Amino acid sequence: MADPHGFLTYPRREPTHKPVPLRLLSFGEVYENFGEDQLKQQAARCMDCGVPFCHQGCPLGNIIPEWNDLVRQNRWQEALERLHATNNFPEFTGRLCPAPCEGACVLAINDDAVSIKNIELEIIEHGFQEGWITPIRPSMDTGQSVAVIGSGAAGLAAAQQLTRAGHRVTVFERDDRLGGLMRYGVPEYKMENRWIDRRLEQMRAEGTNFRTSFAPTLADLAGFSAVVLATGTPVPRPLDVPGRELAGIYPAMEYLTAQNKSNEGDSPRSLIDARGKKVIIIGGGDTGTDCFGTALRQGAASVTQVDIRPEAPATRSPKTPWPMFPLIKRVATAHEEGEYRISGDESAAEIEALGLATRMPGEPLGQRLFNAGSMAFNGVDGQVSSLQCVDIEVIEGKRVPVPGTDFHLEADLVFIALGFSGAERSGLFSELGLQADSRGRISRGSEYRAQASPRFPGFEAPIYIAGDNGRGQSLIVWAIAEGRAAAAAVDRDLMGESALPVAVRPEDKPLAV
Incomplete structure (x- = not known):
């Protein structure tokens, strides 16, 4: 059975992140290695609940309590078998999934959830390192x-x-x-x-x-x-406001694809380059946040993410009670980077590489605006120069502009990330x-x-x-x-x-x- 005292003994821990100035110098993954002993402690926090709601939170039906306890017991190969039984690609979900299983974790009712996603990723990477993951060839040919x-x-x-x-x-x-x-x-x-x-x-x-x-x-x-x-x-969801035809305004996915193609070696720099430019991202979801981190790595002069939604609470909202995926303010690694403030001690090489020459000490690299509606784009000689915004409030379930709250954000590049x-x-x-x-x-x-x-x-x-x-x-x-x-x-x-x-x-x- 599971460690009955694990969740009382060990607090939730997650892998640390590389220092912001270091990770902005490349597009490499931002996480440091997570020690095996720490991982076993995190796996021991799983209570092996009588009714494991994490199963219901996971669309794949991952057998989470079983592989958690197998990790705790150092039975890695068996844990890998349990993981692959329900998920073809744990290395993808372990990096990209927002972990609805953790929102449904019974421990999350009144404590921090088990760090299921990190354990999943470590299991699959351990399997690759040990050479346990090999081709599974079919035993027959159906002719179909x-x-x-x-x-x-x-x-x-x-x-x-x-x-x-x-x-x-x-x-x-x-x-x-x-x-x-x-x-x-x-x-x-x-x-x-x-x-x-x-x-x-x-x-x-x-x-x-x-x-x-x-x-x-x-x-x-x-x-x-x-x-x-x-x-x-x-197909991207459009933003039908005046000035949309101006140059310098792109669908978010076009921007992200351009940078990823550059990373693949198709071009020395992205065909859509934010270096030295004032960047605005319209949309507060994952795609917009991906644009945020990409623009920082390209050395943008400033990055502002505009979200029409209100700022979410720091703790679970009553609107999303357990075991639902909690409505909370999430700080992605890109947002951590945006909160980084210039110390004035950066080297000349860091200033040049990170595009910090135009920033003042104490100034954050980026910002998020909530309750902000996008009303129109302004331009000069056919090129976008600013975004006209207005404060938004919710009245009887509908978002409405607040009269007299118009403001402008300077912009050289705008990325529209409103979903698909x-x-x-x-x-x-x-x-x-x-x-x-x-x-x-x-x-x-x-x-x-x-x-x-x-x-x-x-x-x-x-x-x-x-x-x-x-x-x-x-x-x-x-x-x-x-x-x-x-x-x-x-x-x-x-x-x-x-x-x-x-x-x-x-x-x-x-x-x-």
Whole structure:
């Protein structure tokens, strides 16, 4: 059984972060190593609850109490087996998932939750270091072929499950490299792309085929037994205000992709470079925060993140009671960097590298504004020069501007990070005769089957929808869960039955808000 005194003996601890001036010099990951002894103490905080709500908080149904206690007992290989039983890519979720499991942890009712996410990451990295993670090749060839469109988390999870079930799987990716938003939408200071390449090497050895820089048509998919669409929701939500046409205003993902392509060696510097510029980010979510950290690393003169929402409380809000994902003010590593203040003791090399020459001692590198609405862009000679804002208040559940509170923020670059409005409506969407709901999600049935009406004679392969394009913009852990569940649906339809595990259904709702 678990250590009955662990949560009383050990406080929650997390890996320390590299010093801000050091981590702003590169796009390397910001976390220091977490000692094995400390990790065992953190695992010992898990109470092995009679009803482990962390299972319900996790869309993958991770067997969290079991692998926590196995880590505590130094039984790492068994912990890895438990972890991989429900999650194809713990190295991705351990770096990128916001951990709804921790919000549902029973200990979080009146104490700090178990640091589940950090333990998960250490288990998988320990497994790679020990050489325990090897290709799992299928034991048979079913003779069935499956096309997976999209190589993000959902597509890769579906492809790996179907390959291991014995199907011949080809993943099609329109970008020049595999990984979807994990590669081109997530800054490398959160997850370096080498971890994606490491897992892709395993998948290739298992027999999954990949085609990059290729967006297939129905004609290209002729002959496949089934098709899984895992194309995400790449269409950005627009900001329809005066001045949007000015130069210097970009969708957030365009900016993040440009920097990640530069990190891959495509160009010496990003094609959208914030160095020495006043940057405004509209949107307070994860994508906006990713832009915040990226602009700081590029050496922006100033960075301001504008959030229309009110500042969240420091502790769990009554609006999100346990076991829901708590509504609290979250300080990402990028925000830590924004709070860093110039000491005046920085070396000339640091000042040059970090773009600090225009900053005064004591001045923070960036700031966040809450309850701020974006009303219009102003420009000079076609180039954006400022953003007109107004204070926002909530009246009867609606956000309304406060009269007389207009203010302006100077801007050389603006990034719009207001989320995504759904799947693209061209290409296969049009050819297959797919339908979308009011949120831009592709319509599908209870077993991930799309109601497709292909306009290509003789095309009869069933179409399955997995990930954000069916669920809507969501978390990486949901994408992997959906990819696994869609793979089980494909396998069951092709073979009459399936042993592939299913943790979620399309209609399942998260505990997160």
